Amino acid sequence: xxxxxxxxxxxxxxxxxxxxxxLGFVLIFKAxxxxxxxxxxxxxxxxxxxxxxxxxxxxxxxxxxxxxxxLLAFAISAAIMLAFAWLVERYVLRHLVNQEGVTLLMATxxxxxxxxxxxxxxxxxxxxxxxxxxxxxxxxxxxNVFPGGLLVSKEDFYSALVAAALVAVLTLFFQKTxxxxxxxxxxxxxxxxxxxxxxxxxxxxxxxxxxxxxxLVAGVIWGSKIGVQFSLTLVALKALPVIIIGGLTxxxxxxxxxxxxxxxxxxxxxxxxxxxxxGIEIWFSYVLALxxxxxxxxxxxxxxxxxxx
Amino acid sequence: xxxxxxxxxxxxxISLSFGGIQALSNVSFDVRRKxxxxxxxxxxxxxxxxxxxxxxxxxxxxxxxxxxxQVLSDVNPHKMASLGIARTFQxxxxxxxxxxxxxxxxxxxxxxxxxxxxxxxxxxxAEQEEIxxxxxxxxxxxxxxxxxxRNTAVGTLPYxxxxxVDLGRALAMxxxxxxxxxxxxxxxxxxxxxxxxxxxDVNDEFGTTIVLIEHDMSVVMDISSRxxxxxxxxxxxxxxxxxxxxxxxxxxxxxxxxx
Numbered sequence: 343x344x345x346x347x348x349x350x351x352x353x354x355x356x357x358x359x360x361x362x363x364x365l366g367f368v369l370i371f372k373a374x375x376x377x378x379x380x381x382x383x384x385x386x387x388x389x390x391x392x393x394x395x396x397x398x399x400x401x402x403x404x405x406x407x408x409x410x411x412x413l414l415a416f417a418i419s420a421a422i423m424l425a426f427a428w429l430v431e432r433y434v435l436r437h438l439v440n441q442e443g444v445t446l447l448m449a450t451x452x453x454x455x456x457x458x459x460x461x462x463x464x465x466x467x468x469x470x471x472x473x474x475x476x477x478x479x480x481x482x483x484x485x486n487v488f489p490g491g492l493l494v495s496k497e498d499f500y501s502a503l504v505a506a507a508l509v510a511v512l513t514l515f516f517q518k519t520x521x522x523x524x525x526x527x528x529x530x531x532x533x534x535x536x537x538x539x540x541x542x543x544x545x546x547x548x549x550x551x552x553x554x555x556x557x558l559v560a561g562v563i564w565g566s567k568i569g570v571q572f573s574l575t576l577v578a579l580k581a582l583p584v585i586i587i588g589g590l591t592x593x594x595x596x597x598x599x600x601x602x603x604x605x606x607x608x609x610x611x612x613x614x615x616x617x618x619x620x621g622i623e624i625w626f627s628y629v630l631a632l633x634x635x636x637x638x639x640x641x642x643x644x645x646x647x648x649x650x651x
Numbered sequence: 652x653x654x655x656x657x658x659x660x661x662x663x664x665i666s667l668s669f670g671g672i673q674a675l676s677n678v679s680f681d682v683r684r685k686x687x688x689x690x691x692x693x694x695x696x697x698x699x700x701x702x703x704x705x706x707x708x709x710x711x712x713x714x715x716x717x718x719x720x721q722v723l724s725d726v727n728p729h730k731m732a733s734l735g736i737a738r739t740f741q742x743x744x745x746x747x748x749x750x751x752x753x754x755x756x757x758x759x760x761x762x763x764x765x766x767x768x769x770x771x772x773x774x775x776x777a778e779q780e781e782i783x784x785x786x787x788x789x790x791x792x793x794x795x796x797x798x799x800x801r802n803t804a805v806g807t808l809p810y811x812x813x814x815x816v817d818l819g820r821a822l823a824m825x826x827x828x829x830x831x832x833x834x835x836x837x838x839x840x841x842x843x844x845x846x847x848x849x850x851x852d853v854n855d856e857f858g859t860t861i862v863l864i865e866h867d868m869s870v871v872m873d874i875s876s877r878x879x880x881x882x883x884x885x886x887x888x889x890x891x892x893x894x895x896x897x898x899x900x901x902x903x904x905x906x907x908x909x910x
Contacts, residue, residue, distance in 0.1 A: 523757055534744035540729070
């Protein structure tokens, strides 16, 4: 029993990170109808910027304080994501308003390759460290409940807390501010939103910026765990089954979908792995997504699409 | 209706085509301050296109829109909204997942001044601003008699009530001109009467200028001060209701001519 709970725990914590990346997809899709393939590239780009600036700044400015370095690097990376959001709106989206979904998807594919290349030109292409002082040592908890206690990675636990805090802030932003209300309005109906004076262009910049921030946070967490390297973009591929399961238009769906995938992966690996020969973790989420597509194409929380024929 | 002769909006020689289809050709008319101006015509006459030109959604190939004495160039819906032109939609375009209250609150977007971080934390001026806008919106909700649906998701309301929410959202903008695109379409007699009353009250109490599209002649004749008649994109009549009703061209357009 203890082992089972441990596995579920580990899965939940990996799942939180999938949720973060999936959240970026959902935010942009809701507000601008764009399936943003570049979300993974944004994660890598933001993580690279964070890793390099936290290394460069102390050298350039001649200080030793690691916390200050990290804070400054985070602020600069956030500013870069804002500039990125502005550029994407100004030079890509604005010219493709009302185009087919496929056209927009192709545009984001272009952005993906540009970001991948440009990021590595700018920041280098080796493996970099992000050191935000995450404790690496695992701890045992509930030692008096289960024999031997539960082994929990402190790092995973803090990552999950940070991710949860980010989701809470985003929820507050969307539900309680005028800007959040305007964003929800844009997500529902572009034309109507424009006619009551909500500036679409500014809303798109804001939502790409918010997605950029989620990418940055996901990048920092993953980066500090496994190092900043090109394979970070693959995390985005894991987010695809998450949004298929959760529904492309649902923020809670992205979060719960991520958790389902995280837990499902770990449980299947541990309990089905030996029987099927291992390596299940890699394809389990896609099979699960395929199954959901067959049974409930709009995802668990997505809006049902009803078309007039 | 204490209208004046001073025009708030002038439409001059508007022509609009989509590829080979001429939606509007050389249409001109004016709208006086505080009047209820109707645009009528059979299906496909170009009424909605006209409204979309005024609202900035379409850019006519020829002609000018003059608002409060200023010629407007390079328009878009956002700019028109900030000048004080609000509209409702023929096919509802509400934010379906949001509550009635939130839908109408979005109409206040242009009036919100405070910083979004202050809004999130509800501090200082942001708090008072939110309260002020909220009070304004509550008054609109009272006016439209939809208090009990305040927190209901709009998508779940019956059609007639959704039309009211659409009107409420436009009213929340405190517009100088309100463009109504078939506000009574698809309604039963009772709902139509309610909507007529709202339109008249808005005009009367707030002094809002109203431009109204309708293809039900009887409704229009009762509430509007002057009527423009369009047919196949051309203006075929423009006068007070009684004169328009007697105009042979208008009768032909509605009943068809013998060829």
